Amino acid sequence: MSSKNSKANRRNFLKLCGLTSLPLMVPSLGLGSSILNEGQKFNPDVLDDDNQLINFVTDGLMFSPQERIQKLMEIDKLHPIKTDFYGNGGAISELEQAFAKLTGKEKAIFVPTGTMANQLAIKLLNKDNTKVIVPENSHIFRDEADAAQAVHNKRLIPVGKNKPHFNLQDLKDTIAYYNSGEVFKSGLGTIVIEHPVRRADGASVPLETIKSISNYCRENGYKLHLDGARIHIAAAYTKVSISEYASYFDTVYISLYKYLNASGGAILAGDAEIIDKMNHQIKIYGGTTYQNWDEAAMALHYLKGIEDRWQKATLVAKQIISSLNKLKEVTISDIDNHTNIYNLVLDESIDARKLAQTLSREYNILLRNPNSKGIVKFSINESILRKDTNYIINAWKKSIKHSRK
Numbered sequence: 001m002s003s004k005n006s007k008a009n010r011r012n013f014l015k016l017c018g019l020t021s022l023p024l025m026v027p028s029l030g031l032g033s034s035i036l037n038e039g040q041k042f043n044p045d046v047l048d049d050d051n052q053l054i055n056f057v058t059d060g061l062m063f064s065p066q067e068r069i070q071k072l073m074e075i076d077k078l079h080p081i082k083t084d085f086y087g088n089g090g091a092i093s094e095l096e097q098a099f100a101k102l103t104g105k106e107k108a109i110f111v112p113t114g115t116m117a118n119q120l121a122i123k124l125l126n127k128d129n130t131k132v133i134v135p136e137n138s139h140i141f142r143d144e145a146d147a148a149q150a151v152h153n154k155r156l157i158p159v160g161k162n163k164p165h166f167n168l169q170d171l172k173d174t175i176a177y178y179n180s181g182e183v184f185k186s187g188l189g190t191i192v193i194e195h196p197v198r199r200a201d202g203a204s205v206p207l208e209t210i211k212s213i214s215n216y217c218r219e220n221g222y223k224l225h226l227d228g229a230r231i232h233i234a235a236a237y238t239k240v241s242i243s244e245y246a247s248y249f250d251t252v253y254i255s256l257y258k259y260l261n262a263s264g265g266a267i268l269a270g271d272a273e274i275i276d277k278m279n280h281q282i283k284i285y286g287g288t289t290y291q292n293w294d295e296a297a298m299a300l301h302y303l304k305g306i307e308d309r310w311q312k313a314t315l316v317a318k319q320i321i322s323s324l325n326k327l328k329e330v331t332i333s334d335i336d337n338h339t340n341i342y343n344l345v346l347d348e349s350i351d352a353r354k355l356a357q358t359l360s361r362e363y364n365i366l367l368r369n370p371n372s373k374g375i376v377k378f379s380i381n382e383s384i385l386r387k388d389t390n391y392i393i394n395a396w397k398k399s400i401k402h403s404r405k
């Protein structure tokens with residue numbers, strides 16, 4: 001691929017992910033200079049604690065490579081990291097045991113990507129059935145490059161277009177439609193729920209909806225898979241435990257890098273009958289990697305105490321949002337069933353790009369630029385615990401003063 005083409009593809013990808021308007025200094029996202037704003041500065045090489053980045057942009061802490069290396073060294077001092085060998089033993093086994101416990105499932109296994117965890121879960125759960133029902137706006141349906149069709153011979157049937165998620169009635173209607181309308185019947189084996197929903201700004205699927213779909217699936221012999229890439233954040237905001245969520249599903253995938261700050265990786269949890277087949281499947285599809293201890297060590301480190309940190313972070317976020325909403329230039333509002341993403345709108349007198357630049361240059365605080373509707377997607381993550389809340393609020397107040405048009 002020519003470098004021009006790959007740049008264009010990357011731009012397209014970032015646009016689809018809603019990240020094209022990110023300010024300049026996002027080293028861990030590896031943004032190309034052509035899509036960056038001018039005039040912003042962030043030096044990822046400075047590692048002293050006072051310079052730690054606060055970001056209102058992503059799920060996690062956004063480590064630079066240097067910060068990641070340093071963090072791994074700190075982790076190793078606290079708890080010497082043990083290597084795995086092709087995903088067996090060491091930190092990987094520890095991680096798998098921790099996730100089996102957290103989800104209440106018989107077993108959990110490390111998978112190199114969430115995409116692979118989703119696809120292999122569907123494949124194994126569905127057995128010889130060809131149809132899998134998925135949310136229309138899900139990662140599985142829209143962001144996994146038609147892997148189910150292209151690689152696994154599964155036909156994905158989307159439900160709930162233009163809605164954050166489907167409900168039991170939508171599911172029943174879809175099943176009835178296919179049962180009555182197809183002459184040469186082939187089986188439906190699996191239903192997927194994504195929760196929280198990435199394409200709906202992290203909206204959560206109400207527990208009652210999950211329960212009703214789960215009961216229906218069990219009564220009718222369908223398997224149920226959870227794309228819970230961000231289940232930690234759903235649990236933090238809804239106060240429903242991860243093990244309770246997991247209990248309604250046959251298999252659960254959880255990302256290691258969204259909220260656990262690993263450089264990549266995923267966990268799939270479920271019954272031993274399914275999980276024991278995964279190692280072989282991962283190898284068949286080329287996913288068995290020699291050493292994965294670094295991802296496991298980071299994830300294990302951030303797994304410890306995550307509930308307490310998020311309890312604090314949700315409270316601090318409330319304080320920050322309430323203080324910013326007192327400024328006449330800022331309006332932050334909830335989305336329905338929200339987790340950690342809010343809509344932020346600036347008064348017309350404020351130049352949003354200037355504000356993002358000032359916050360980053362003067363205070364090491366990252367903010368997205370507005371989308372085409374003038375809304376800044378405002379994400380909360382653990383980085384707000386890195387500084388005193390007053391520091392963050394004052395940084396905003398001062399930056400707003402310097403960002404008039």
Ligand SMILES: Cc1ncc(COP(=O)(O)O)c(C=O)c1O
Nearest residue numbers: 113114115116139198227229265
């Ligand atoms: C909801 C959801 N599912 C699955 C994935 C896939 O994860 P990975 O990048 O590890 O393949 C993502 C990644 O963004 C996601 O947001």
